Amino acid sequence: MSDMGRSGASGATGGAAAERSRTGEIGAVKVALLGCGVVGSQVVRLLDEQADELAARVGAPVELAGIAVRRPQRHPEVPAELLTTDAAGLVSRPDVDVVVELMGGIEPARDLLLDALKNGRSVVSANKALLAEEGEALAAAARESGADLYYEASVAGAIPLLRPIQQSLAGDRIRRVAGIVNGTTNFILSAMESTGAGYADALEEAGRLGYAEADPTADVDGYDAASKAAILASLAFHTRVTAADVYREGIRDVTAADIASARALGCTVKLLAICEQVDTADGAAVSARVYPAMIPRSHPLASVSGAFNAVFVEADAAGPLMFYGQGAGGPQTASAVLGDLVAAARNKVIGGRGPRDSAYAHLPVQPMGDVRTRYHVNVDVHDRAGVLAAVATVFADHDVSIATVKQEGRGGDDADHGDGDASPATLVVVTHEAPDAALRATVEALSGLESVRGVASILRVEDLGRPVSALGGPQ
Amino acid sequence: MSDMGRSGASGATGGAAAERSRTGEIGAVKVALLGCGVVGSQVVRLLDEQADELAARVGAPVELAGIAVRRPQRHPEVPAELLTTDAAGLVSRPDVDVVVELMGGIEPARDLLLDALKNGRSVVSANKALLAEEGEALAAAARESGADLYYEASVAGAIPLLRPIQQSLAGDRIRRVAGIVNGTTNFILSAMESTGAGYADALEEAGRLGYAEADPTADVDGYDAASKAAILASLAFHTRVTAADVYREGIRDVTAADIASARALGCTVKLLAICEQVDTADGAAVSARVYPAMIPRSHPLASVSGAFNAVFVEADAAGPLMFYGQGAGGPQTASAVLGDLVAAARNKVIGGRGPRDSAYAHLPVQPMGDVRTRYHVNVDVHDRAGVLAAVATVFADHDVSIATVKQEGRGGDDADHGDGDASPATLVVVTHEAPDAALRATVEALSGLESVRGVASILRVEDLGRPVSALGGPQ
Numbered sequence: 013m014s015d016m017g018r019s020g021a022s023g024a025t026g027g028a029a030a031e032r033s034r035t036g037e038i039g040a041v042k043v044a045l046l047g048c049g050v051v052g053s054q055v056v057r058l059l060d061e062q063a064d065e066l067a068a069r070v071g072a073p074v075e076l077a078g079i080a081v082r083r084p085q086r087h088p089e090v091p092a093e094l095l096t097t098d099a100a101g102l103v104s105r106p107d108v109d110v111v112v113e114l115m116g117g118i119e120p121a122r123d124l125l126l127d128a129l130k131n132g133r134s135v136v137s138a139n140k141a142l143l144a145e146e147g148e149a150l151a152a153a154a155r156e157s158g159a160d161l162y163y164e165a166s167v168a169g170a171i172p173l174l175r176p177i178q179q180s181l182a183g184d185r186i187r188r189v190a191g192i193v194n195g196t197t198n199f200i201l202s203a204m205e206s207t208g209a210g211y212a213d214a215l216e217e218a219g220r221l222g223y224a225e226a227d228p229t230a231d232v233d234g235y236d237a238a239s240k241a242a243i244l245a246s247l248a249f250h251t252r253v254t255a256a257d258v259y260r261e262g263i264r265d266v267t268a269a270d271i272a273s274a275r276a277l278g279c280t281v282k283l284l285a286i287c288e289q290v291d292t293a294d295g296a297a298v299s300a301r302v303y304p305a306m307i308p309r310s311h312p313l314a315s316v317s318g319a320f321n322a323v324f325v326e327a328d329a330a331g332p333l334m335f336y337g338q339g340a341g342g343p344q345t346a347s348a349v350l351g352d353l354v355a356a357a358r359n360k361v362i363g364g365r366g367p368r369d370s371a372y373a374h375l376p377v378q379p380m381g382d383v384r385t386r387y388h389v390n391v392d393v394h395d396r397a398g399v400l401a402a403v404a405t406v407f408a409d410h411d412v413s414i415a416t417v418k419q420e421g422r423g424g425d426d427a428d429h430g431d432g433d434a435s436p437a438t439l440v441v442v443t444h445e446a447p448d449a450a451l452r453a454t455v456e457a458l459s460g461l462e463s464v465r466g467v468a469s470i471l472r473v474e475d476l477g478r479p480v481s482a483l484g485g486p487q
Numbered sequence: 488m489s490d491m492g493r494s495g496a497s498g499a500t501g502g503a504a505a506e507r508s509r510t511g512e513i514g515a516v517k518v519a520l521l522g523c524g525v526v527g528s529q530v531v532r533l534l535d536e537q538a539d540e541l542a543a544r545v546g547a548p549v550e551l552a553g554i555a556v557r558r559p560q561r562h563p564e565v566p567a568e569l570l571t572t573d574a575a576g577l578v579s580r581p582d583v584d585v586v587v588e589l590m591g592g593i594e595p596a597r598d599l600l601l602d603a604l605k606n607g608r609s610v611v612s613a614n615k616a617l618l619a620e621e622g623e624a625l626a627a628a629a630r631e632s633g634a635d636l637y638y639e640a641s642v643a644g645a646i647p648l649l650r651p652i653q654q655s656l657a658g659d660r661i662r663r664v665a666g667i668v669n670g671t672t673n674f675i676l677s678a679m680e681s682t683g684a685g686y687a688d689a690l691e692e693a694g695r696l697g698y699a700e701a702d703p704t705a706d707v708d709g710y711d712a713a714s715k716a717a718i719l720a721s722l723a724f725h726t727r728v729t730a731a732d733v734y735r736e737g738i739r740d741v742t743a744a745d746i747a748s749a750r751a752l753g754c755t756v757k758l759l760a761i762c763e764q765v766d767t768a769d770g771a772a773v774s775a776r777v778y779p780a781m782i783p784r785s786h787p788l789a790s791v792s793g794a795f796n797a798v799f800v801e802a803d804a805a806g807p808l809m810f811y812g813q814g815a816g817g818p819q820t821a822s823a824v825l826g827d828l829v830a831a832a833r834n835k836v837i838g839g840r841g842p843r844d845s846a847y848a849h850l851p852v853q854p855m856g857d858v859r860t861r862y863h864v865n866v867d868v869h870d871r872a873g874v875l876a877a878v879a880t881v882f883a884d885h886d887v888s889i890a891t892v893k894q895e896g897r898g899g900d901d902a903d904h905g906d907g908d909a910s911p912a913t914l915v916v917v918t919h920e921a922p923d924a925a926l927r928a929t930v931e932a933l934s935g936l937e938s939v940r941g942v943a944s945i946l947r948v949e950d951l952g953r954p955v956s957a958l959g960g961p962q
Contacts, residue, residue, distance in 0.1 A: 054804070058658065058659075058804060062658070062660065065660070065725075065848075066658065068725070068845070068847040068848075069657055069725070069845050069847075071843075164655060170802075170804070170805035170806060170808065171808060172647070172650075172651035172654075172655030172656070172808070175647075175650055175651065175654055175655050176647035176650065176651060179647075179650055179826060179829075179830055180639060180647030180650050180823065180826040181647070181822065181826055182544055182825070182826045182829035182830065182833075183533065183537070183541065183821075183822060183824070183825020183826045183827075183828055183829045184533075184822040184825060184826065185537065185540070250540075250543070250544070312787075327645075327822060328818075329529070329533060329645070329818040329819060329821055329822035329825075330645035330812065330813070330818075330819055330822035330823070331645060331812065331813045331816075331818075331819055332812060332813075333645065333646060333647070333810075333811065333812035334809070334810070334811040334812065335808070335809070335810060335811075336808065336809040336810075336811070337805065337806065337807060337808035337809065338805070338806045338807075341806075343803075343804040343805075343806075344804060344805055344806055346658075346804055347656065347658060347659040347802060347804035347805035348655065348805070349658070350657070350658020350659060350804075351654060351655040351656055351657050351658045351659065352658075353658055354654075354657035354658045355654055355657065355842075358657075358842065358843070359839075362840055362843065363840070364834075364839045364840040364841075365837055365838070365839040366839075367830075367833065368546075368833070368837065370543070370544050372543040372544075373540075373543075
């Protein structure tokens, strides 16, 4: 409660300072807001509209000390006296209790938050990239000064997910966290599924409706989901996992044909973030990965459409849990930010402290090549005698067991049209679980077969384990 | 951290006391466990199996100081030196830091926990009846001494629900919390749905499989769900709501015919707990109610079967959220207990404090008669001319608007068989929303109609608002 009870130290907060004693006993909790875009402007609105309720919940008014933006003239909706372009100056103001960071990106957010934490300001951040990359440094700074560091809004927008994982399940052993954590890609894949559109058209539609940014790289190439996976894995497995530790594939290469193939198998395609604790020959390890995968249409995640997010958590004692809600959007993300802000502010008032960083387990990250997954492979072949045997032999040579194989195109496996040149056909192969490296090597070897014209597509298949059966699914 | 660092004060914990310095700096956090049944024995097991992990997460070992039970000879699985029949003596032992209460019932749990809290011991409880009835007294005791009071396990077993409502959504306005919070009744209704069995047979089956207790009153009459609704409403709306404030109907009167009627309408029957903040002519009010209701089969809650629980939360900024998981069971409930225990123990170690009770809003509870719901009514009538008009007039006289009406049985509304005695038929009426009192009065007036043979069944219909459409539902 370092800065409670003092009068405002800055001219910019003179008006707010005069109101500091509304509760009679405790001064206001002063908030520095860094960034005022889609989320920040909603935070400003809600702080104003809910001022009385927030004061009652915190035990003191929660007031803006200032808002750091790049171009003040672009924020006519915000009281001009609160705006500043000097973020560093705002963060170091002595009357600031909590810093809310909604700038995004690594710098200058990193330096600003490290400064804030070192000086005992609590931090609330929605910055998944920063948390995934610099989580350890931020946690260390918070630990040393006793400040709070909250970042619920960095993963899955409004869905309460980090607090349940970090606190509610703190007495359990989490085995898996898996789900849909990027609304943009889910919107695009849902559109491809429902309209039969190709990737490019669906992306354009997403951009037009505001679900995709002008540069969609962070979303469609899986960087956003990978950052979130790193944060989830770090909390779930008490091990520092960075975005660089997360295996990542985006959705750019998913075709309308892939979606159709998935449908033919009773599946749909979703971009999944999967974090698991696995047992290896050398002991426990963490796997964290992001890729598009086929999942059964009967799985609850299959019906999560548009910009919604949903995450399954499986723990030894708790069993399967699901969390569902809107994973992005200004008010939704602002809700998560304000929940954290109330917690940080309340701790300032009552002298409490939020949960500490917990990374005692130091588990190694399992290389993607060792991860056991299943592949769905479309192999374009020359439709002639022996082709299936040749393909099957390649799988067997790599110790990859085939679950199902189906030939599409003219004739059967033994069809030889007698003209010396076989017609084209496609073998649709779904494997059992095998190490990813073995599956990759199999696909590579297939491409070298004389009877194979090419590997048309590869998608992983995830049945997402127990939750499928445990849930039952819609009747 | 009142009791940290001292050596064990009791002969019964001599063994544990010797280990108190495993972390080198901080003594063990000592736990008094009250009750050792289905959940308690799992807490004992998990504390033992996960001792190292829990110590790492808490920052100090978490050790049992003692276990209070009624009949020590019934617990051969627990170290005999920990067992005691003197719960009051255990709670007042000076080396106890946290009291975990799994006894259930009001007394002696109430007095024991009030004593513990007044003496600065933090409390973790799974006792929904106690929290729903004496939540205010317990919260006051915790507030005065600065002790923590956690009770995540009291609602929806393993599902993290209270922490998200109380903390993650602390910066938002929650409008509705609605869902399935009793596994026994959900099992029975699911069985009736899937097998066509009547209530009595399904209850017997539930008992045989361990889903229903020998005296199922608390579950099937809705008392259990009402306690949970009181807890949820209190947290969501910052208003003290007790079980007595919750309108309650159980499932005893749900018949196989009701389930069949629901199916004919594309619905299924679930026992719902619904907590809402509503706007009335006199300002905001809280509605909390528990009853069986028809919900659309396309709603995600409809596919929650067996002993699973699922709860929707709607907040202004966050939008709709869903939480899903196992709502009962030893390990599942123990997971929630241990999450709270880690939080309470960590606070002891780092000097933190959990969230305070927040009941500043003091909203009135809306009388059930004022709650706007929809009725599905089966009216047995004499199938003769004018009967539909007579029935419709009764609804109109009570300002209840009919959404659909269907006649089942021989002939149409105007059929008169000319023998002076009309054949029986049934009118199936579904209303629009109306105040419950008006609906009740309508039903009562119907029974007095000369052409009505009786009102065969009444069930409310809930479309559960926005989440239905927002979710999309399974494709």
